[in-house]
Amino acid sequence: MRSLSVLRLRVSESADLTPTVRRFVLRDPAGLALPAYEPGAHVVVTTPAGHKRSYSLVDPGGARPREYTVCVRRENDGRGGSTSMHDDVTTGTELLVSAPVNRFPLLPSPEYLFIAGGIGITPIRAMVHRLRAEGRTGARLLYLTQSAEETPFLQEFDGPQDTVHHSDDRGLLDLWPYLAEPDDDVRVYCCGPAPLLRAVRAMTAHWRVSRVHMEQFAAAGSGFSLPFTAIWAPDGRRVEVPAHLSLLAALRRDGIAVESSCEAGVCGTCRLALLGGEVEHRDSVLTGSERLSGVVACVSRATSPEIVIGPHGPSRRDFS
Ligand code: FES
The missing domain is CATH 3.40.50.80 (Nucleotide-binding domain of ferredoxin-NADP reductase (FNR) module)
Incomplete structure (x- = not known):
């Protein structure tokens, strides 16, 4: 399980780039340099309404950046993260922002x-x-x-x-x-x-x-698809996951406690063991081999009618 260090940053500028896209510049309130990042990195921002959303950093970055700049497109039919950023954030607002993470790095090439x-x-x-x-x-x-x-x-x-x-x-x-x-x-x-x-x-x-x-x-707002059934391996409980609900939310609805943090598929906190069935992985945290035996419950969906899952830890083989 990974945890991201969190910074409290102040919005020093906000401006509309288009009718639906707004740019936010985030700085340390005391003017300190921020953790380094390279192109392709993103941060997880906690919106004033409490949503955690992953936003790419739009500038090239470097060793001691003075600011992080993100752009947020308003999604009126989304889950509320972008509308909170547009409606509740203005110059001077302080936000909790993770240190940058880069799962989309720019690699050398001619x-x-x-x-x-x-x-x-x-x-x-x-x-x-x-x-x-x-x-x-x-x-x-x-x-x-x-x-x-x-x-x-x-x-x-x-x-x-x-x-x-x-x-x-x-x-x-x-x-x-x-x-x-x-x-x-x-x-x-x-x-x-x-x-x-x-x-x-x-x-x-x-x-x-x-x-x-x-x-x-x-990733988290990409839209849910078909309903499916998740079988909770420790006790065989059958959890129905409707199209409009995440696997994480459905498990909690049925009384199965699963930890979460970003709820955007970027931190790995809600990772579960995948013991059977097929999954469309929508996270940006698991590696290719981890996807064979793991599923990120806040964003990923089954593509088979049923999947079998359990707490993260035991391997797929342990439950078969
Ligand atoms: S809670 Fe962060 S990946 Fe699911």
């Missing part, structure tokens, strides 16, 4: 192809700015949004290596011409909503796995 969908630009912006500040030329960006009005940082991406595409004007961009030829000298980084990630994953199936990096934004 060239890069960045694909950002909507608010998925946030970690990609940090990466592109870092590379361009270093004078690197091989950093191509495809930035896909609905309209110019809803394109944060639009004015920053008008160079020869930038393609900004608005679907309202021209429909969906065909990504195949960019991905048809695998290239071991290129790393693909993609961040955006689930349909974009699925499309890029399908179109890079013939690429070397190590060259393709994906991050789905708003």
Whole structure:
């Protein structure tokens, strides 16, 4: 179980970038330098209403940053985290903010192809700015949004290596011409909503796995899918998990205590043992091998009608 160190930071600036996206700059109230971070990192912010939400840091970072900048897109039909940030936070508000965590690091490569969908630009912006500040030329960006009005940082991406595409004007961009030829000298980084990630994953199936990096934004808010049954291995209890409820919430409803912290799939506190069945992992904390025997209850969902779970600790084999 991992715990993130928590800072109390003050909002020193807030401003709308688009009608739905607001930028928040967070600083230490005493002006102290903040923990280091690198492009791709995120922080977990506790909103005034008590939601814990993961937001990418949009600046390139470094050893002693003076501020963390995050951008929050308002989701009126979400679970309340973004509306609390928009409605309850203003300049001067103090927020609890985790130290940065990076599960989407920028790895060395001769060239890069960045694909950002909507608010998925946030970690990609940090990466592109870092590379361009270093004078690197091989950093191509495809930035896909609905309209110019809803394109944060639009004015920053008008160079020869930038393609900004608005679907309202021209429909969906065909990504195949960019991905048809695998290239071991290129790393693909993609961040955006689930349909974009699925499309890029399908179109890079013939690429070397190590060259393709994906991050789905708003993992916890990506929408729940089908109902399923979770069988609690210690006593065989059957927990019905409806479409609108997380596995974590359903377990608690039925009296099974599970610890949690971020409730956004980033800290691992609510990890359980996965003893049977198939799961769509929506967290950004478990490694590939950990996903064979673990499930993060706050965000992940079963893809089989039933799964068997238990407290984190014993291996899958111990319960079979
Ligand atoms: S509570 Fe943090 S990953 Fe579930």
